[in-house]
Structure formats: C-alpha cells, structure tokens
Amino acid sequence: MTRAYLAFTETGLALAKCLAGSLPGSVTRCGQNDISLAEWTSxxxxxxDALIFVGAVGIAVRAIAPHCKSKTTDPAVVVVDECGRFAVPILSGHLGGANDLARAIAAVCGAVPVLTTATDAHGIFAVDEWAKHQNCMVLEPERIKLVSGKLLAGQPVYYQADFPVTGTVPAGLFPADTPEKADFALTLCPTGQALHLVPRIGVLGIGCKRCTSADTLEAAFAAFCARHGFAAQAVTAAASIDLKQNEPGLLAFCLTHGWPVRFYSAAQLRSAPGQFTPSSFVQSVTGVDNVCERAAVLDAGGNLFYPKFACNGVTFALACRPFAPDWRWQNA
Structure with a gap:
C-alpha cells in the first residue's frame, strides 16, 4: 500500500513523521513548498492507495469530496487528530483498507480506531473486507449491502465456495444447497444473482502467430472467457515464449489489461511440470511442444485450470497460483 501523509502544523508534522516511521509513506506539510490542500489531495x-490527514475531519472531508467516485476505486482515507488520540477512517473502509489502516495507525500511536461501518460496529462478518483480505475482486459492489443487510437483520446468509476455505465459518454464514441459493460466491465462473468474489490468481498463457494484432488477441480472449464462463478479472499476469517478446500486438494487449507479461525460453518451458497438449507444428517452430499451457503453469507456479484454447491463430490457457482462503476477515 502506498501512503501519503498531510499535516497542517508542526505538531501534526511530528506525528505524521512518527507514523511514517512504522507505516512508510510520503510526508507533507500543507502550505510548505507552495503545496496547497487542493493540489496535494488531487x-x-x-x-x-491511502491518504492520511493529520488534523480535523472536516478539512479532510471538504478536500476529498470533489474526488470521490466509487467504493471500488477510491483510495483509503484516514484522519488522525494532532494529539494521536483517534484514528478515523472516512472513505473506503473495507475495499480500500481504511479500517485496517486505522487499526494499524492506532497501534503505532496508541489511538482509538473509530470505525463507523455497520458491520464493524456490530462485530459481524464483512463480506467486502473478507474479499479484500482474500485478494478477490468484487464483481457487483452494489450487492454488498444485500449480504451485510441480511447479517445485520439477523438473517442467515448462504455462500458457495469453489475453493476450500479453512478456519471457523463466521456466525450467520451457511453453505448453500445449490448455487442459486447463494447470497455470495467465491468463484472464477460467476453465474446467477449472487455477490461474486473472484480470486485474483490467474495467469494467462499465450501463443500466437507473428504480427497478430491486439484486436485479434482481444477477440480471442473474449471467446476464451465465454467458452468457460470465466471472469476475466481473475487474470493478473500473462506469459509466453521469448520468441514473442517483441510482438507489438501481444504487448499492447497485455498493457491494455494491466498485466505484466513474462517470457520464457523453450528450455524453460520444457521444464514445466505436468501433462500438456502436444503439437508437432509448435514443436517445429518453437522448439517446445506447447507454449500457452506450459507458460501459464511455469509462471503461476500452480496447476493448469483451463487447457489450450485456439481461436484465429491465437492459443490461450489458464493456470492458477496457489490459493488458500480462510475465514478471517480482519487483520490480526
């Protein structure tokens, strides 16, 4: 998490520097070096990822108000009074991590974390905070309130998990008999009206002909996702053979999605563990019998999830990094 501290007085500046010693981030005093509150906030x-105002809540609220857009994209914002008595998260408490940050700040300076989100106030399971701790993307943030609302009302909430979840199931949660009955689901393949939490664990293995365009790769990827009912948000990285490391279409495709892409030699790909779909043609061109599956597995350090899929000269495969979710939803 990248943090930025803003203070308004010498006392506040000293506290900000103290906090940054344990929770690193840039430290600025408003008004120094011609930096205004509006400019710094913008x-x-x-x-x-997080803004920490050392001062009054009202100042912070007015400063961030023009910039707030969505609970899924806004950074965490925490206010700490100059005396270090209270740490108050005021934006993105769960998905942005402001509640966790307030707790961490409080631990450093002996403050009281003032958490006003309903689930925290009542000490019940917070599905959005849990999703963040499990490195999951929340596909339908507007459905969070449906899950939290049931728990706050004392009603049972049913879940579906396509991965084993360790630990004690929080109070109020029960496994769903059918996917249709689930209020939320931990899955790579979202269906129905549940709140879907998608683990960010996928590596996309890519093979393609020379000079394949980004548009062709994009269309093939859409077909790949549609074939499996797979959530594209699960992909965090891409991998291929080093023969493709200068392919502009491939590089542009990965850049558009924000995926780092790594390239491996034929010898490295041959060392990938597992059984793969062989191709004599691919072997003759690249020196290895399969690129997409082997690259995905090698980069993920995990298992092949979806095997080779071919479309218009493009091949894709998906492997998943090791994933071990548990039922804790707050940092210890």
Whole structure:
C-alpha cells in the first residue's frame, strides 16, 4: 500500500513523521513548498492507495469530496487528530483498507480506531473486507449491502465456495444447497444473482502467430472467457515464449489489461511440470511442444485450470497460483 501523509502544523508534522516511521509513506506539510490542500489531495487521490490527514475531519472531508467516485476505486482515507488520540477512517473502509489502516495507525500511536461501518460496529462478518483480505475482486459492489443487510437483520446468509476455505465459518454464514441459493460466491465462473468474489490468481498463457494484432488477441480472449464462463478479472499476469517478446500486438494487449507479461525460453518451458497438449507444428517452430499451457503453469507456479484454447491463430490457457482462503476477515 502506498501512503501519503498531510499535516497542517508542526505538531501534526511530528506525528505524521512518527507514523511514517512504522507505516512508510510520503510526508507533507500543507502550505510548505507552495503545496496547497487542493493540489496535494488531487495528486495523491490518484497516485496513492491511502491518504492520511493529520488534523480535523472536516478539512479532510471538504478536500476529498470533489474526488470521490466509487467504493471500488477510491483510495483509503484516514484522519488522525494532532494529539494521536483517534484514528478515523472516512472513505473506503473495507475495499480500500481504511479500517485496517486505522487499526494499524492506532497501534503505532496508541489511538482509538473509530470505525463507523455497520458491520464493524456490530462485530459481524464483512463480506467486502473478507474479499479484500482474500485478494478477490468484487464483481457487483452494489450487492454488498444485500449480504451485510441480511447479517445485520439477523438473517442467515448462504455462500458457495469453489475453493476450500479453512478456519471457523463466521456466525450467520451457511453453505448453500445449490448455487442459486447463494447470497455470495467465491468463484472464477460467476453465474446467477449472487455477490461474486473472484480470486485474483490467474495467469494467462499465450501463443500466437507473428504480427497478430491486439484486436485479434482481444477477440480471442473474449471467446476464451465465454467458452468457460470465466471472469476475466481473475487474470493478473500473462506469459509466453521469448520468441514473442517483441510482438507489438501481444504487448499492447497485455498493457491494455494491466498485466505484466513474462517470457520464457523453450528450455524453460520444457521444464514445466505436468501433462500438456502436444503439437508437432509448435514443436517445429518453437522448439517446445506447447507454449500457452506450459507458460501459464511455469509462471503461476500452480496447476493448469483451463487447457489450450485456439481461436484465429491465437492459443490461450489458464493456470492458477496457489490459493488458500480462510475465514478471517480482519487483520490480526
């Protein structure tokens, strides 16, 4: 998490520097070096994962108000009073991690974390905070309130999990008899009206002909996702053979999705463990019998999830990184 601290007085600046010693981040005093409150907030709201105002809540609220857009994209915002008595998360408490940050700040300076989100106030399971801790993407954030609302009302909430979840199931949660009955689901393949939490664990293995365009790769990827009912948000990285490392279409395709892409030699790909779909043609061209499956597995350090899929000269495969979710939803 990238953090940015803003203080308004010498006392506040000293506290900000103390906090940054344990929770690293940039430290600025408003008014110094011609930096205004509006300018600092505008820049840091885009650049940082968390903004910490050392001062009054009202100042922070007015500063961030023009920039707030969505609970899925807004950074965490926490306010700490100059005396270090209270740490108050005021934006993105769960998905952005402001509640966890307030707890961490409080632990450093002896403050009281003032958590006002309903689930925290009542001490019940927070599905969005749990999703963040499990490295999951929340596909339908507007459905979070449906799950939380049931728990707050004392009603049972049913879940579906396509992965084993360790630990004690939180109070109020029960496994769903059928996917249709689930209020939320931990899955790579979302269906129905549940709140879907998609683990960010996928590596996309890619093979393609020379000079394949980004548009062709994009269309093939859409077909790949549609074939399996797979959520594209699960993909976090891509991999291929080093022969493709200068392919502009491939590089542009990965850049559009924000995926780092890694390239492996034929010898490295041959060392990937597992059984793969062989191709004599691919072997003759690249020196290895399969590119997409082997690249995905090698980069993920996990198992092949979807085997080779071919479309218009493009091949895709998906492997998943090791994933071990548990039922804890707050940092210890």
């Amino acid at each position: 820049v840091q709201f885009v650049q940082s």
